[in-house]
Amino acid sequence: MTGRVCRGCGGTDIELDAARGDAVCTGCGSVLEDNIIVSEVQFVENSGGGSSAVGQFVSLDGAGKTPTLGGGFHVNLGKESRAQTLQNGRRHIHHLGSQLQLNQHCLDTAFNFFKMAVSKHLTRGRKMAHVIAACLYLVCRTEGTPHMLLDLSDLLQVNVYVLGKTFLLLARELCINAPAIDPCLYIPRFAHLLEFGEKNHEVSMTALRLLQRMKRDWMHTGRRPSGLCGAALLVAARMHDFRRTVKEVISVVKVCESTLRKRLTEFEDTPTSQLTIDEFMKIDLEEECDPPSYTAGQRKLRMKQLEQVLSKKLEEVEGEISSYQDAIEIELENSRPKAKGALANLSKDGSVEDTASSLLGEEDVEDEELEAAASHMNQDFYRELLGGGSGSAEAAENPEGGGRALALESLLGPLPTAASLGISDSIRECISAPGRDPEDTSGDGELDLSGIDDLEIDRYILNESEARVKAELWMRENAEYLQEQREKEARIAKEKELGIYKEHKPKKSCKRREPIQASTAGEAIEKMLEQKKISSKINYSVLRDLNSKGGGSPQREGTRPAERASSRRLSRRRTPASRNGADPGACVGKRLRPLVSTQTAKKAAMGEAVLPSPPALGAELVRPAAVLVESGPVSYHPEEDADEEEADEEDGEPCVSALQMLGGNDYGCDGDDDEGY
Amino acid sequence: MTPMTPLSECSGIVPQIQNIVSTVNLACRLDLKKIALHAKNAEYNPKRFAAVIMRIREPRTTALIFSSGKMVCTGAKSEEQSRLAARKYARVVQKLGFPARFLDFKIQNMVGSCDVRFSIRLEGLVLTHQQFSSYEPELFPGLIYRMVKPRIVLLIFVSGKVVLTGKF
Secondary structure, three states: OOOOOOOOOOOOOEEEEOOOOEEEEOOOOOEEEOOOOOOOOOEEEOOOOOEEEOOOOOOOOOOOOOOOOOOOOOOOOOOOHHHHHHHHHHHHHHHHHHHOOOOHHHHHHHHHHHHHHHHOOOOOOOOHHHHHHHHHHHHHHHHOOOOOHHHHHHHHOOOHHHHHHHHHHHHHHOOOOOOOOOHHHHHHHHHHHHOOHHHHHHHHHHHHHHHHHHHHOOOOOOOOHHHHHHHHHHHHHHHOOOOOOHHHHHHHHOOOHHHHHHHHHHHHHOHHHHOOHHHHHHOOOOOOOOOHHHHHHHHHHHHHHHHHHHHHHHHHHHHHHHHHHHHHHHHHHHHOOOOOHHHHHHHHHHHHHHHHHHOOOOOOOOOOOHHHHHHHHHHHHHHHHHHHHHHHHHHOOOOOOOOHHHHHHHHHOHHHHHHHHHHHHHHHHHHHOOOOOOOOOOOOOOOOOOOOOHHHHHHOEOOHHHHHHHHHHHHHHOHHHHHHHHHHHHHHHHHHHHOOOOOOOOOOOOOOOOOOOOOOHHHHHHHHHHHHOOOOOOOHHHHHHHHHHHOOOOOOOOOHHHHHHHHHHHHHOOOHHHOOOHHHHHHHHHHHHHHHHHHHHHHHHHOOOOOOHHHHHHHHHHHHHHHOOOOOOOOOOHHHHHHHHHHHHHHOOOOOOHHHHOOOHHHHHHHHHHHOO | OOOOOOOOOOOOOOOEEEEEEEEEEOOOOOOHHHHHHHEOOEEEOOOOOOEEEEEEOOOOEEEEEEOOOEEEEEEEOOHHHHHHHHHHHHHHHHHOOOOOOOEEEEEEEEEEEEEOOOOOOHHHHHHHOOOOEEEOOOOOOOEEEEEOOOOEEEEEOOOOEEEEEEOO
């Protein structure tokens, strides 16, 4: 400490005694400093004779136990919850990550993701293990390591889809776009596991080439990359005379045998499979195939169409056969003796009617030319029908089965969809104009019975005897449940008698605190303080004075953190009245106004109707992430804050303050509290 | 990159509605046991789920009826059908002796499907529209596209089939 001047005599000759920790002036002898903090390492002797350094290790992140000077009393047992969570998370990440052989950089990145997740409260309601696994997998994806979600699921013994759900949510909330998985990433890993010895590199290269070909043939879209890798490696191995069986490959690649076979079959269907090994290594076919699901879908469509045509043809043939049958009968009738004149006439008429009805109301046909005429008519009719039928089939989205009876239906097919289209248009209007009430609410909610057939409804209700039977069956089925209910009721009745009945209301899911409705800042602060029970030492009258002078601070919803911050600020100022009363109040008012405008702007931008407080919190928490400002250092100097605000005030206009540009100190304060930085 | 609506809508592809979910408030407390025991088409398993599951044939739909009087109706293929079905269920409940009304009928969700008849390269789509799409072949073979306006979620598959779903 050079350059120190003694207060007593003004001399500059100061002596420092490290042993006693004093700074003494040699001129007048006055002690300038006492108990100087030294940065030396001290040693103590152990019982075994060895010596060890005195001191504690303090962890790099998170608040450690602050070493108490002089006292030894246990102040603040344990760390804050947030620090504990982060420490736990770090430990788990390291444990899991080391099992996956991830390097330190990846583990640190994973821990950063975890910190972000915790700050966005994404760990709430989820198993810690899932969140950790999701963070690790996110790192694997962004770094491009050959780790699959399946590996993590294997380690944790958790369903891979559950992990996938957590992972997708995390990626969405943290706005991290993980690049799509490239199956080529997995080849080296699997090739190594399949033990190709020296030819490992060659086999890998061949497998990569096969994969490229598969990609161009649209085989890899929508498929698990591990399955494709397995198929490619199997073929590559065979090409290089390695006898790897399907079973070995699937044990390494972790897919099902049928999946692998399917991939091989699909590859077989591509033209590339027809090339020889040498040709394949040299030539690249130009044409690309369609994805297998697309070709399968098209094939199914064609099959359906063929079926329809076939069924129509069948109907046709049947119709012809029946008409031939009728014709034969008529001939037989005619060939019989014509003695019964009237009867014959009758029968003739009858048969004519029969044929007419069987041919669906055709014109009358002569007996002699019945066959020819019938077949001719049939052909005409069916051609007509086919033309009409296929036309309607093309028009309708779901072509109904052909056939005479169903032709009408196929014609009517498009109508409902068109109707529903019309309605969906109006629904789109409703979306864009949400204020419009649906006009079809009948009065005060009475049931509109139009279009409901009472008989049909009655059919759904059981009569007495049926009801009794069903009741018996149901009682038998649910006997245990009824028993439980009875016991529960008995228990409640007993407890009520004894007077110790605790009304266990069904637990409502953590209800968010309602936003404080207040007309002035002071009122809002008071209400918030009541809720939070921060301090009973705050002088409310002074608070009120402050804010009344500030005046005109706008009504706001959900600026709880602002209130918290301002109350903290105020509570730190022991004597708020010492400052010129108006200014802090104005500051508070002014400070809150820009906050309101930003928040409403944000709300408009988000355009969602959610509870006011969550967006406020969410908005703040998003902001720091976006702005990436370390909130710690910019924290708490109430005097500086007030000064800045005063400067602003002097300018006389609500200009954007530096604090606002930095993302608002209040957000920083919030983080400050939580992160413990 | 903002997705653009094509100028001409005459691609001829029209999605088919597959399912509509709607809710209605019958505005009276219901005795589920009575309903289950007196209705032909109702099942009630209180241990498993706290609602009566009722079905009608025309329009072919299923309803979940809760003891608070609220009801969920699913399976209809058009908005009008959904409303008609809900009214039929309310009528059944009325006939069983409860003063059921028909308040706040609201369609909650609609599901439709269609086929664009050409194959779609999902990796390319996820690259260009990454803020809207989510494609995880390890988890699901389709791409999940969350459109902002209108608020619809589309499941897009490589074969060209698309499933659309959205709630108001």
